[in-house]
Amino acid sequence: MQDKLTYALFTGCTAKQSTPEQLKSTYAVASKLGIELIELSEASCCGASHLQDYDDFLSLVLNARNICYAESRGLTMVTICNTCQLNTAMTKQRLDSDEKLKARVNEKLAEVGLEYKGSSQITHFLYAIIDDFGLDKIASMVKTPLSQFNIAPFYGCHNIRPSELQNSSHRTKENPYKPTSLDELIVACGGVNVDYEQKNKCCGFHAELQAPHTAAVLTGNAMAGAIDANADWMVTPCPLCHLKLDTQYGHAGEAVGREVKMPVLHMQQMVGLALGCTPQELGFEHHLSEVDFIDAVN
Amino acid sequence: MDNSITTQAVTFDVFRFNSETDYLPYYKKYTLEVTSEEVVLDILNRIKWEHDGSFSYRRSCRHGICGACAIKVNGKGVLACKERMSDLIELFGTSMSIEPLSEKRAIKDMIVDKADFWDSHEKVKPYLVAQIDESPESENLVSVEEHEALLEADLCIQCGLCHYSCPSVEINDDYFGPAAFVAAYRFNADVRDSATVDRLEQINAPAQGVWDCVKCFECQEVCPKDINPIEKITKLHNMVFSEFVALDNVATRHAVGFASSIRKHGMLDEGELVRYSEGTIPMILKHGVVGLKMLKKGKVVPPWKMPKSDKLDEIQALVRSSSTAEF
Ligand code: SF4
Numbered sequence A: 001m002q003d004k005l006t007y008a009l010f011t012g013c014t015a016k017q018s019t020p021e022q023l024k025s026t027y028a029v030a031s032k033l034g035i036e037l038i039e040l041s042e043a044s045c046c047g048a049s050h051l052q053d054y055d056d057f058l059s060l061v062l063n064a065r066n067i068c069y070a071e072s073r074g075l076t077m078v079t080i081c082n083t084c085q086l087n088t089a090m091t092k093q094r095l096d097s098d099e100k101l102k103a104r105v106n107e108k109l110a111e112v113g114l115e116y117k118g119s120s121q122i123t124h125f126l127y128a129i130i131d132d133f134g135l136d137k138i139a140s141m142v143k144t145p146l147s148q149f150n151i152a153p154f155y156g157c158h159n160i161r162p163s164e165l166q167n168s169s170h171r172t173k174e175n176p177y178k179p180t181s182l183d184e185l186i187v188a189c190g191g192v193n194v195d196y197e198q199k200n201k202c203c204g205f206h207a208e209l210q211a212p213h214t215a216a217v218l219t220g221n222a223m224a225g226a227i228d229a230n231a232d233w234m235v236t237p238c239p240l241c242h243l244k245l246d247t248q249y250g251h252a253g254e255a256v257g258r259e260v261k262m263p264v265l266h267m268q269q270m271v272g273l274a275l276g277c278t279p280q281e282l283g284f285e286h287h288l289s290e291v292d293f294i295d296a297v298n
Numbered sequence B: 001m002d003n004s005i006t007t008q009a010v011t012f013d014v015f016r017f018n019s020e021t022d023y024l025p026y027y028k029k030y031t032l033e034v035t036s037e038e039v040v041l042d043i044l045n046r047i048k049w050e051h052d053g054s055f056s057y058r059r060s061c062r063h064g065i066c067g068a069c070a071i072k073v074n075g076k077g078v079l080a081c082k083e084r085m086s087d088l089i090e091l092f093g094t095s096m097s098i099e100p101l102s103e104k105r106a107i108k109d110m111i112v113d114k115a116d117f118w119d120s121h122e123k124v125k126p127y128l129v130a131q132i133d134e135s136p137e138s139e140n141l142v143s144v145e146e147h148e149a150l151l152e153a154d155l156c157i158q159c160g161l162c163h164y165s166c167p168s169v170e171i172n173d174d175y176f177g178p179a180a181f182v183a184a185y186r187f188n189a190d191v192r193d194s195a196t197v198d199r200l201e202q203i204n205a206p207a208q209g210v211w212d213c214v215k216c217f218e219c220q221e222v223c224p225k226d227i228n229p230i231e232k233i234t235k236l237h238n239m240v241f242s243e244f245v246a247l248d249n250v251a252t253r254h255a256v257g258f259a260s261s262i263r264k265h266g267m268l269d270e271g272e273l274v275r276y277s278e279g280t281i282p283m284i285l286k287h288g289v290v291g292l293k294m295l296k297k298g299k300v301v302p303p304w305k306m307p308k309s310d311k312l313d314e315i316q317a318l319v320r321s322s323s324t325a326e327f
């Protein structure tokens, strides 16, 4: 038996507020797979790709501080949000490639007794389980194969672009024009992966307040694409995409002139379902687009 | 190593349209033996020379520098003269679509009307605005550091790949798009220029400006010159604040709101961010219905239960010491 996989978990803010089901299902899946997650309770918000528009340096310092707490525990940082992953990994890349910038950031961190070294890897939970645990092993542990479902993968921008950065964070090599990891995870869970044009496109979340029409059209197109490809439900590794798809179907439907509501699962919920976790453990009661097929599974 | 040239049959679904004679576009299939040495432009040439002389596309330099040959293969924006068929076959297999950059702007086959692209460019004054002394006493030198501040933005070849891969451009005709922002940044970062504020006022305006970027990173991914447009967009956001032209609106408050929330909780207070960005009444009007549903489903944390980061004092100390912007 190999050593227990242990990661420093950066929950991000969303999992603690608007997507509680995501945090629940992350822990449920980790426990089924025998993965230990040590929560970075000191961490701050990553700035969600907006703080740096206002104050880029502050964003770097805060993200570097978060990474410090994974480094001091000697662990790889695992994120469960695509945007947390992007912001944290991009901070790492910028500091690791620019000694001067790193020194400027470390000068500030030193005031609170911290130092950013660059010693921890940062990877999304999706890639952590694929790289370190293995799809085959997950497949071998499946208790209730999801074979009756057509499942539409929705990758989320900040896990696949910019590919140069993303592919330096994990061993799975993902091409943003034809990503495959989530498709393979669906297959490992026994499901049928659905191909559709929007699976690697943007949901519009980050401009929802500033550009509501653009954001709503993007969500509408994505969901319409999945529906037209005969999907029973969608699955995503990103809680922000999830929020957008699960709660904004009304505005999205209006924007594209058709109804687009359908169940959307977090990637952890899908894996949990296949591994035999209970609906309570996976937090389905928190969804706005009701997950109405659970009885069919169990 | 085996250096022999291999060939493979590839089927191309080619977008065909003549705006003067066709009511709707259609696709025509061509199957070609493709050699491992060919680039996409070779395929376009062969379709024209071997199959249909009316097939139309733009190309000029064949060296990845004029930007004329930009098209989409299976949705991936490419410079036809630079993109190797072997790479595309490895990625997509032996069947692929060939389409113009923007279907709704197609004039004939691969040729699109780029008027919107150039219009956006024009609005950001993509040229140096400076009072030039006609009889200077000494050279007007720009230091290496000052030049480096342009961050390769001056290498843009205006191919339009980023612009026509941008979902915000696709949906909103007013949005300037990543290439125009690259141009705006290029001249704003030039120490000789004096039109910074003019440009910022253009790129700061709602609907057309940088705030409508959805942060999808399509522009960075597709740019054949590695210009990283979204990095320049972030720099423009920063300039809006550093040059004090920020408007007090939902977009600016949304960015600033992150700093205030982190100062208070370490974490983001999601509800408060929406309230601060939109204002209380507009928030209720725009988000009330969905907000109420979310509340019922346990997706809204009340203020008194707002989670706080451990070591909040440390975060607050860093916010005090490391803040560089004002609003
Ligand atoms: S990151 Fe912004 S500018 Fe770039 S393609 Fe996406 S929406 Fe357009």
Ligand code: SF4
Residues within 6 Å of the ligand: B155, B156, B157, B158, B159, B160, B161, B162, B163, B178, B179, B182, B222, B223, B224, B225, B226, B227, B229
């Ligand atoms: S920024 Fe890059 S992709 Fe966009 S027009 Fe310029 S060269 Fe082309």
Ligand code: FES
Residues within 6 Å of the ligand: B058, B059, B060, B061, B062, B063, B064, B065, B066, B067, B068, B069, B070, B079, B080, B081, B082
């Ligand atoms: S022909 Fe000039 S860039 Fe391709």
